[in-house]
Amino acid sequence: MTKPNFDEFLSQQIANTQEQVQQPEPQRALWQGIEKAINEQPKNDSEPQKYKSAGVWRQVSAIAAATCIGMCVMYFTLSTPEQNNMMQMSQYFEQQKQILLVQYGNQPALTNDWQVQLQELEEAEQAIKLALQNDPQNAALLQMLAQVYQQQLDLIERVHQPRWQEI
């Protein structure tokens, strides 16, 4: 069977994108989180003031953490090699992570598998740290480490604090 030309392929495939059955399935179950979110959030946006204040506080702390991370990573990656210090960076991020975990400790998460995802990121963190032991001044590895830390914080924040957007 001959391969269709590109334009035929394109129009056929684009037509298929409109068919629900031909679309990929998400890998994780999404409905549970949606159901939880719609039952927990008031439908008319009339959240109690206390809830709003807590949300604002969490947002502020999350933004502050993200800003600190950005500045910290900039410092570590742009500074001279002698100033790079993986241990210092690790301690700082670990502290930020613990703050978030304590902060969200009593709050239910939107997904059940977030700890598995966190563990995968922690494994990536360990692998990068191992590589850094052989090449402690490697700026690319330091950046990767910082990104893995950032992903961990994003994950913790995301599963505990969905910020639904306006349509």
Add this chain to the structure above:
Amino acid sequence: MLVDAKHPFDELDDLVKRTQQGDQVAFAALYQQCHRRVYALCLRLLADQAHAEDACQEVFVQLWHKIAQFNGQSKFTTWLHSVTSNIAISYLRKHKNWLQKVVSFENSGMDEASIALCGDLNGLDKLVLRLPERARLVFVLHGVEGYRHEEIAVMLDMAVGSSKSQYHRAKKLLQEWYEND
């Protein structure tokens, strides 16, 4: 045609009406009928499986809260696709990491290993996910979703000419990959 033959308009319209009245069972059925299309669009726009899943959840949570705003003047699926596109683009902006914001580099497409992890994708989706970010966004919005370049320029905060050139860039890359595959 945006609705499957298996799910005629009447059934979908009924589910929409019942959801507008606060019927969660109808909403669950609506989710079952539409979630794969929503997820697929999120995946095409975000090129990241985890983010696409999160964005898909955001779409349905927003849908529950805002479905009363749907006035039936357009097809529900057209409205849903427009909602999904807006949420996915907004999601993309929010989740650019600090490095992308500071250095402003363009995110390259997904690598083949990550694409393979996304499950059963059709031939075009496998190629689209490899596209660089701006070319991918424009291609999906114009080529797949049917937005005009003028609309895309507003949505993505770029010039109309850039939208057109990104579309041609995307098509050229897709054709090259398709023919060499």
